[in-house]
Amino acid sequence: MTVTLPPYDDVVARYEPVIGLETHVELGTRTKMFCGCPIDFGGQPNTRICPVCLGLPGSLPVANKAAIEATIRIGLALNCTIATWSRFARKNYFYPDMPKNYQISQYDEPLCVDGWLDVEVEGEIVRVGIERVHLEEDTGKTLHVGGATGRIHGATESLVDYNRAGIPLVEIVTKPVPGTGALAPIVARAYVTELRDVIRSLGVSDVRMEQGSLRCDVNTSLSLPGAEWGTRTETKNVNSLRSVERAVRSEILRQAPILDAGGKIKQETRHFHEDTGETTAGRSKETATDYRYFPEPDLVPLAPDPAWVATLKESLPELPRVHRKRLQTDWGLSDLDMQSVVNAGAVELIEETVAAGASPEGARKWWLGELARRANEAGVELVEVGATPAHVAELQGLVDGGKLNDKLARTVLEGVIAGEGTPTEIMTARGLEVVSDTGALTAAVDDAIAANPDVAAKIREGKVAAAGVLVGAVMKATRGQADAKTVRELIIARLS
Amino acid sequence: MSDLTRMSAAQLAAAIASGEASATEVTNAHLERIAAVDDRVHAFLHVDAEGARAAALDVDERRSAGEPLGPLAGVPVGVKDIVVTRGVPTTAGSKILEGWRPPYDATIVERMRAAGLVMLGKTNLDEFAMGSSTEYSAYGPTYNPWDLGRIPGGSGGGSAAALAAYEAPLTVGTDTGGSIRQPGAVTGTVGAKPTYGGTSRYGLVAFSSSLDTPGPCARTVEDAALLHAVLAGHDPRDSTSIPQPVPDVVGAARQGATGDLTGVRLGLVREFGGEGAEAGVTAAFRDGLDALTKLGAEVVEVSCPNFQYALPAYYLIAPSECSSNLARFDGVRYGLRVGDDGNRALEEVMSLTREAGFGPEVKRRVIIGTYALSSGYYDAYYGQAQKVRTLITRDFTAAFERVDVLVSPTTPFVAFPLGSRTSDPYQMYLADLYTIPVNLYGGPAISVPCGLSEGLPVGFQIMAPTLADDRMYRVAAALESAVGTLTPGELS
Amino acid sequence: MAAISREEVAHLARLSRLAVTEEELDLFAGQLDVILQAVARVGEVVAEDIPPTSHSVPLTNVLRDDIEVPCLTADEALAGAPDVEEGRFRVPRILEEEV
């Protein structure tokens, strides 16, 4: 008897995926990498530039100390060796978003090498090797005009804004990650998530994928077990954690049938499409571009001395994995419960909600329950769902204080997500507060008793279970704004 | 008052400080001289008469108000057109930058403005400072005031010729492989290349970043030292700028002018002694050497075995860096754009722009540099050239353990006739044979006149250890005191 | 033997974004060959264990503090541009993808 496996399971049963990730992180320094232009987004085009970042003839770069320190701290957090001698190099190629037609980057002498990052996947630790962490400058932004989709193909002209040119960009390159089998897509996602959390904990970048301050290229190859690693493709345009996972999965599914048919995987750049979840071919890398790297003669070498590195090491915060262990204890969660919090991307949200005054149980209930459901429905990350930790803490406070019941609280939350204001404002504006005025409630109870004499009689006889009918009537009369427990107590008190 | 254009910068500054002449008078005299002779010399690409007069007036007003003035306040200066000047056209001698008015000043220009120097305009050069004759300027050659049929040297031929033609008492040059010293030599003027990093490169249109050094050009050693003192000093905008204090070059020049070189050891590089220099050049150089020994200096022969590889190493390093530095000239952000007809794609427009905007020597060097940096050739060419650079540096270091300065002719031949070497680029490169080694090492060097050969000036080069710029000024001033300055005949 | 062929020169010119003419190719190929044969002399030096010198200044860690400096105005930044549209530098359509 043959078993027909679903395609993905079939593929990963026969092929061994190897993944690799190249992540770019825009640093949150005040000024750019090699000049004093401020980094602030949203300015008019070409108003955050100077002779240096516009590449005017005669201008010269001077490296930003804060960016160097941030890179070393990232390297240290990723267990890298910090180079004692490191240089910038010029990467030469013509492209209009690059003001000098070379990028100041690092080549064979990066700042940090040979580290690792442990990520937890399904209760197991996967150690992802870090090849290197280096520093470079970002490019400008090109607007393609005249094409159908704002893409380069079909455009009749392009417009360049150099505000982003020269923003410090840290590139973190993993070693190839073999041996993850069917979990490869999940490992990729877990790695980027963990990396993001590490960098955020360092306070050196806001690492927002949706805003491009964290960008990720995913390399994927397949090989038969025991065989040499296959040709890899490099997938770009992966703009969310979810996309990281989907991109790896779709590349695995795309490559397998080609290999099955005896074909060869082309070494190329591929673009991930959020809408279809598939990748399409981009530039072929078979004729490798010769970037003619050479040491940047306008800059002198970096030679971080051990004392400086030690000081930076001391400044490292508790790293997310350690931090999470502590939170788990504080919140009294089992490994499994904590894992679901992590998987939901809710650690910091819950932490901040607790910091804003909510109980850990209350905070967890909202973020993993109602809010997770809504984020899922909307296809967004939890952090983008529209409610903040402060909102959630306030909401839970209203419930704890008896002003809202669970049902009302969900209605209020809906308003928060719709942007109507804070929970208190919405509760007041919509008149959703629990009716706690005993006078009004007593009147409603009396009305209900009067309207249901049979039921009242049963209760008087001690059949307390019958009270449910009267509670229902009172709740209906108060449009749900009464606290059911209070109503019940009132009814029984009235009839005993 | 004698002819203001014949006076030295030091004399002019003194006259202005004492009220004997106003900065405005001095400036006008030079602007008139330019108007009278520059159609024959073509030392200037742009004359900023308005800006110069305004700057001169400012000095005069500050003087009247009793404000303290710097030692060169009110003295006019010409600036090589590869130095960026705010609002004043800066072309680097190339069509690709025609019409560009920079929105900022080079650090050395800021320093000169702050010191009260009056900028007359921008002087001619080989395109992007690549050349030894100024014939590669996209705006036509400069003519040597000693013989208008001959080249004024390069790349800073305009800066040197402006001095020899009395159009300016001071000019600024840049020296990558000899572009200050070689023009100085063939025009009978003084040209000094400071220690690399001693003068800021911020605002120099980059040719070869690890070699480019701005420096002073003048008719006297003291004037060169005075301008050197204004230009030099640490600049936080240039990562390769040296933080150490500038040596007292003016004091050293004045000390040297007393004519005593007792105990000073001059190193004669054995490897420069062979073939290469014209007989007349060698003879004039020997006369200079004799004059120095009469002042008490001692001559010691030293060996620098790797100097023979300096020219090849230089012609790999400089083109490599230039191929990258010149990539930014693409017709997107500033300068020329050619072929944008609405149909052509950017890549083609860029290529047409660069093709039209660059002259043949620039194209040759860009292509060589692209080749030398290619992954398959990097180790054999650029990488190897950088190792040779280490060896040349070791030769200098070893030599300076035995002698105080090294001396040589500045250039193997006197000013050659226009057009005589342009068809064979490598013959042109040989003009830099003696000037290049010290660029690779980074130390300071100066060219000072030592006599004539067939009626044309010969330059004497003095090279000193890095940061010992004062030492070369002392020896140069001593030589000047013995030989005197050279004066060309009236322009024919 | 020639150090560099006409075809190589043509390839390098394309890499350097120079639309050289056929005449230039003929001229440059010969000249560059002479130059390259001459500069190839650096290969005569035995320098395996010699460190390269890329800077003649023995400086390291030249860094600036993370402090803002005024920018150019948009007008200053765009003044020299051959073509401007909506405050941006306009270029013709781009054939090649971003790297």
Ligand SMILES: [Zn+2]
């Ligand atoms: Zn800037």
